[in-house]
Amino acid sequence: MTATTAIGIDIGGTGIKGAVVDLSTGELLSDRVKLATPKGGRPQDIVETTRALLATVSQGVGDLPVGVCFPAVVKDGHTMSAANVSSKWIGLAAEALFEKGLNLPIHFVNDADAAGYAEAQFGAAKGVAGVVLLTTLGTGIGSALLNDGVLVPNTELGHLEIDGHDYETRAAYSAKEREKLSWDKWAARLQKYYSTLELLFSPDLFIVGGGVSKHHENFLPLLNLKTRIIPAVHRNNAGILGAAALAARFPS
Numbered sequence: 001m002t003a004t005t006a007i008g009i010d011i012g013g014t015g016i017k018g019a020v021v022d023l024s025t026g027e028l029l030s031d032r033v034k035l036a037t038p039k040g041g042r043p044q045d046i047v048e049t050t051r052a053l054l055a056t057v058s059q060g061v062g063d064l065p066v067g068v069c070f071p072a073v074v075k076d077g078h079t080m081s082a083a084n085v086s087s088k089w090i091g092l093a094a095e096a097l098f099e100k101g102l103n104l105p106i107h108f109v110n111d112a113d114a115a116g117y118a119e120a121q122f123g124a125a126k127g128v129a130g131v132v133l134l135t136t137l138g139t140g141i142g143s144a145l146l147n148d149g150v151l152v153p154n155t156e157l158g159h160l161e162i163d164g165h166d167y168e169t170r171a172a173y174s175a176k177e178r179e180k181l182s183w184d185k186w187a188a189r190l191q192k193y194y195s196t197l198e199l200l201f202s203p204d205l206f207i208v209g210g211g212v213s214k215h216h217e218n219f220l221p222l223l224n225l226k227t228r229i230i231p232a233v234h235r236n237n238a239g240i241l242g243a244a245a246l247a248a249r250f251p252s
Contacts, residue, residue, distance in 0.1 A: 003251070005029060006065040007057055008244030009050060010111060013037060013071060013084025013139055016049055018057045019237075020064065021244035026122025028237065033057050041085030043092060047101035054102060067107045067247030068098055069114035069239045071142070073154045077108055081156075084139055107247035112136050113153050114242030115209050115232070116144020121245050123207075123233030125149070130204035133157070133197060134232065137210040141168040141193075145201070160196060167193055173212045187222035198227055207232050 002023075009018035014037055020030040033056050038045035054066070072079035077095030082088075095108035109117075116134040119125040125132045129148055136142040141158025144151065158168035169175060171193045176186040194206060206225070208216060209232035216231040223229060234241055 003065050003248040005061070006067060006244035006248045007054070007061075008114075008240035008242070008247070009053065009057075009066065009068045010114070010239030010243060011037070011046060011050065011068065011070045012111065012239075013041065016046070016053055017236075017240060018053050019240050020057060020061055021241055023245055023248050026118070026234070026241050026245075028240070030057055030061070032237065032240070037085070041082075041089075043086065043088055043094070043097060044101075046085070047098055050098065051102055063104075065107070065244070065247035065251055066102070066104060067109065067114070067243030067245070069109050069111040069243040070094065071111050071140075073156060074108055074110050074113075075154070105251075107243070107250050109243060109246055110142075110154055111239050112142025112144045112155075113151055114246065115142070115234075115238035116146055116207075116242065117151050117246055118234050118238040118240075118242035119144075119207055119209070119232055120146050120149045120151070122241055123238070124230055125205065125207060128205055131201060132205045132207060133201060133203045134207040134209055135197075136232075137171075137173045137190075137208060137212050139172060139174045141172050142210075157197065160193075162192060162196055167196075173210060176212075183218045184222060187219045190219065191223050191225075194223060194225055194227075194229065198225060203227050205230070209235055209238055211236055 017034040071083035143157035206229035
C-alpha cells in the first residue's frame with residue numbers, strides 16, 4: 001500500500017529544509033523547518049544537520065517514507081557532481097551515507113528533478129501531456145525534463161554552452177544580482193537560453209521555478225517564445241514535495 005504522507009528534505013547550498021507532506025494534496029502537514037547548510041558543505045556536516053532537522057520534523061508522526069533531494073547528478077545513489085557544496089561529494093555513495101547517518105532507508109534524488117516531479121504531481125505540470133521543461137533560476141540553473149508526466153532524470157540543462165559560456169553563469173538569477181542587471185537585460189539573456197531549449201527539445205510547456213519566480217511578472221512577459229512559459233506553483237517548497245512523493249512511490 002502506497003503511503004499517504006511522507007517527509008521531504010531539500011538540501012541546498014545555503015539551507016536545508018524539510019516538512020511532512022500530504023501526498024494527496026501536496027500540502028505541508030507540519031511547519032517547514034529550515035537549518036543553515038554547514039559552511040563548506042562537507043558530507044558529514046550536512047548529514048549531521050539533516051539528522052537534526054529530521055528529528056524535529058518527524059516528532060510525533062511515526063515511521064514515514066523519507067525523501068532527500070540534493071544539488072547534484074544522482075546515479076545509483078552516488079552524487080556525481082556538486083553544486084555549491086564541497087567537491088568531496090563527487091563520486092560519493094551519498095544515499096548509503098545518509099541512510100547510515102539517519103539510521104533509516106531514504107529515497108535520494110537531484111533537487112531540480114524533485115521540483116519537476118512536484119509540479120507534475122501537485123502543480124503547474126499536473127495533467128499536462130507531452131514534453132514539459134522545468135527550470136529553477138537561482139544560484140545556478142537546475143532543470144527537470146518530463147514527458148507525459150514521466151521524469152527523465154539528471155538533465156543538467158543549466159550547463160548548456162551558449163556563446164562560449166556555461167550559460168548558467170550568464171542567465172541564473174545570481175548573475176542578475178552579481179552584475180546588477182535590469183529585468184530587461186536579464187530577460188535578454190533568458191531569451192537566448194529558452195530559445196536554445198526550444199530549438200533542442202520543442203517542449204509543450206516551460207515552467208520557471210526558484211525564488212525569483214514569485215517576481216515572474218517582471219521578466220516572463222518580456223520573453224518572445226513559441227512555447228507557453230509559466231511560473232511554478234510550489235516554488236521553494238517544490239523540492240520538499242517532490243522528494244516526499246518520490247520516497248512514497250519508490251520505497252526503499
